Amino acid sequence: MQELAQPQVLKLVPYSPGRPIEEVQREYGLDDVLKLASNENPLGPSPLALQAIREVLSGLHRYPDGGCHSLRESLGRHLTVEPEQLCVGNGSNELLELVTRAFVGPGDEAVMGHPAFIVYRSVCQAVGCQIREVPLKAYTHDLREMLQAVTRRTKLVFLGNPNNPTGTCVAPSDLHNFVLELPGHVILVVDEAYREYLPRHLQPDLLRYIREGRHLLALRTFSKAYGLAGLRVGYGIGSREMIEILNRVRQPFNVNALAQRAALAALGDSAHLEATLRMTEMGRRALQSNLEELGLSYVPSVTNFILTNVRMEGAGVAAALFRRGVIVRSMEGYGLPSYIRVTIGTPQENKRGVEALAAVLAEMQAALKPLSPPDGRSGT
Numbered sequence: 001m002q003e004l005a006q007p008q009v010l011k012l013v014p015y016s017p018g019r020p021i022e023e024v025q026r027e028y029g030l031d032d033v034l035k036l037a038s039n040e041n042p043l044g045p046s047p048l049a050l051q052a053i054r055e056v057l058s059g060l061h062r063y064p065d066g067g068c069h070s071l072r073e074s075l076g077r078h079l080t081v082e083p084e085q086l087c088v089g090n091g092s093n094e095l096l097e098l099v100t101r102a103f104v105g106p107g108d109e110a111v112m113g114h115p116a117f118i119v120y121r122s123v124c125q126a127v128g129c130q131i132r133e134v135p136l137k138a139y140t141h142d143l144r145e146m147l148q149a150v151t152r153r154t155k156l157v158f159l160g161n162p163n164n165p166t167g168t169c170v171a172p173s174d175l176h177n178f179v180l181e182l183p184g185h186v187i188l189v190v191d192e193a194y195r196e197y198l199p200r201h202l203q204p205d206l207l208r209y210i211r212e213g214r215h216l217l218a219l220r221t222f223s224k225a226y227g228l229a230g231l232r233v234g235y236g237i238g239s240r241e242m243i244e245i246l247n248r249v250r251q252p253f254n255v256n257a258l259a260q261r262a263a264l265a266a267l268g269d270s271a272h273l274e275a276t277l278r279m280t281e282m283g284r285r286a287l288q289s290n291l292e293e294l295g296l297s298y299v300p301s302v303t304n305f306i307l308t309n310v311r312m313e314g315a316g317v318a319a320a321l322f323r324r325g326v327i328v329r330s331m332e333g334y335g336l337p338s339y340i341r342v343t344i345g346t347p348q349e350n351k352r353g354v355e356a357l358a359a360v361l362a363e364m365q366a367a368l369k370p371l372s373p374p375d376g377r378s379g380t
């Protein structure tokens with residue numbers, strides 16, 4: 001079979017998502033499993049979104065609105081852009097794929113940070129595009145070096161802002177200079193999956209650059225702060241011309257009916273969003289100080305997750321946590337073998353996560369200690 005596949009596809013490593021709760025329950029025979037692995041919203045979906053879904057159920061024999069008309073209208077008002085400047089996708093992951101398929105081919109190059117969200121790399125590899133990875137500096141995108149990495153062949157630059165898995169962002173003033181210095185043949189994709197968690201002064205005004213006619217696509221999602229990861233809705237904001245091109249490669253009914261209605265309702269539920277942001281902020285402070293108490297270093301986060309150095313094999317720590325019913329993310333696949341990434345949960349979830357981590361670390365540290373020498377009394 002392999003000889004039939006495209007060579008660039010054979011080089012792809014399938015994305016390995018955070019382990020589902022049901023899988024860990026089955027494998028370890030546990031009832032009560034806590035997932036702090038995929039940066040989901042621990043408060044759950046907005047009640048308004050759930051109500052909206054109930055109202056659509058009886059119409060499920062119909063295809064959804066292929067153009068996400070109502071959702072784009074509403075997003076357009078919310079963001080003060082034209083609906084024609086919006087493309088809605090099956091999660092923002094789909095937008096990452098669409099922009100790559102639409103603009104990049106074999107022989108082209110894409111610039112991205114490392115470590116950054118793994119999907120940037122896989123969507124580029126799938127179309128045979130050369131990847132130029134630029135190491136982060138102090139866990140943050142090194143915009144100066146990224147600019148240096150741009151060549152005549154560069155078509156796309158990916159910037160996760162905030163970045164996953166580090167939880168950091170670039171200063172809006174640095175991003176401003178970067179946007180101004182990027183050559184005109186490059187499209188900048190700014191992945192803002194975690195934008196809502198940023199304090200206002202760190203949220204860049206990307207719409208301004210789009211209005212100025214710069215080649216920029218901003219990606220946002222309903223999966224994180226809006227609590228709808230299971231429904232898969234994300235969107236891109238760009239110029240009308242850019243969105244028109246993305247729509248050419250988009251499947252006609254890419255966003256299902258439940259997702260469209262739920263996203264629309266969630267957008268109007270500012271109370272749920274505010275509660276989410278408040279809880280995340282408190283949880284982040286508590287979790288960071290708990291990590292300090294455990295003697296662990298971490299990357300100060302502006303998101304709903306924290307990258308922490310456990311100073312031993314992170315995959316081993318994650319596996320030991322699974323056995324205690326806590327799912328976190330090992331960062332081996334991101335080239336950070338001694339790190340794990342922990343999503344901020346509710347206060348109770350955070351407490352359980354920290355207690356399990358403390359127990360696992362103590363257990364593993366004890367196992368690493370050399371056995372005490374025989375004291376002479378046990379021999380015969």
Ligand SMILES: Cc1ncc(COP(=O)(O)O)c(C=O)c1O
Binds near residue numbers: 164220223
């Ligand atoms: C940085 C980043 N971008 C995009 C996504 C994809 O989100 P979505 O659920 O909208 O596809 C994620 C999900 O983890 C992410 O961390």
